Amino acid sequence: MKARITVTLKNGVLDPQGKAIEHALSGLGFDGVGQVxxxxxxxxxxxxxxxxxxxxxxKAMCDKLLANTVIENYAVEIA
Amino acid sequence: xxxxVVLLPGLNRDRDMIAALTKISGQAPATVWQTDTExxxxxxxxxxxxxxxxxxxxxxxxxxxxPVMRAVAEKAAKGVTVIGVCNGFQILVEAGLxxxxxxxxxxxxxxxxxxxxxxxxxxxxFTRRYQPGQVIRSPVAHHDGxxxxxxxxxxxxxGEGQVVFRYADGTNPNGSMNDIxxxxxxxxxxxxxxxxxxxxxxxxxxxxxxxxxxxxxxxIAA
Numbered sequence: 517m518k519a520r521i522t523v524t525l526k527n528g529v530l531d532p533q534g535k536a537i538e539h540a541l542s543g544l545g546f547d548g549v550g551q552v553x554x555x556x557x558x559x560x561x562x563x564x565x566x567x568x569x570x571x572x573x574x575k576a577m578c579d580k581l582l583a584n585t586v587i588e589n590y591a592v593e594i595a
Numbered sequence: 596x597x598x599x600v601v602l603l604p605g606l607n608r609d610r611d612m613i614a615a616l617t618k619i620s621g622q623a624p625a626t627v628w629q630t631d632t633e634x635x636x637x638x639x640x641x642x643x644x645x646x647x648x649x650x651x652x653x654x655x656x657x658x659x660x661x662p663v664m665r666a667v668a669e670k671a672a673k674g675v676t677v678i679g680v681c682n683g684f685q686i687l688v689e690a691g692l693x694x695x696x697x698x699x700x701x702x703x704x705x706x707x708x709x710x711x712x713x714x715x716x717x718x719x720x721f722t723r724r725y726q727p728g729q730v731i732r733s734p735v736a737h738h739d740g741x742x743x744x745x746x747x748x749x750x751x752x753x754g755e756g757q758v759v760f761r762y763a764d765g766t767n768p769n770g771s772m773n774d775i776x777x778x779x780x781x782x783x784x785x786x787x788x789x790x791x792x793x794x795x796x797x798x799x800x801x802x803x804x805x806x807x808x809x810x811x812x813x814x815i816a817a
Contacts, residue, residue: 528745530701532698532700532703532741532770533699533703536703581652581656581660582652584689584696586743587698587743
């Protein structure tokens, strides 16, 4: 089983890196770029076959390590 | 007064912290390794600066989940004094021992320079040897010191006097909210700060502005 976890900054959390990317895109001549927010993607391979258990495990992984829920949200997607 | 220093792979200010504690307390601190589950009976535990685990994932995130940090949390809950400097501060917030988060510097640049610090609360166990509002000097060296907390947390920190150190005179090097440089937990026994007071404790360092912090925390008369 393959899973993808996407971690993004919560609204209202300052993202200096996203801001710098936003400016760089404008500098490259891409018009109409609004706000850019940078996040992280984790592709995780799981050996089990129980999808419900996998989803619960992946959420626990996010809460315990992969995301800092003070500043970040996460989304779990199982292929 | 007995102290202990937490060692983790990737820290690089551990020798500075050990030297400072040895000189100020008169005895060498014990050292505890990341896999240790017990910390000896000490009055103060220090988590030094550096780049634990290469700062992979998030600064301090992996270190905060090592067995030794469970032992630090148990000691902190029993009232033992804990100081986290720089990466140590990042580890304490990742471990949930202090509120908020430390984000990438607003400038996106690593900053290594001397800044000024205001003693925002001189009525803590870490600052009692300073005067209220006193401005001291301290070195900083970090890439992720931009303190962030949600509105409620920030209001609580300010209201309860948990903001202990603030960057002064326009020297905020990282864009932290309210110029926050260091905070304590609600019990007042756990301190995290981005600046490096251990690097300004004697004449050879060019000053001893940071010394009183350790004298305060160790209960040593000035």
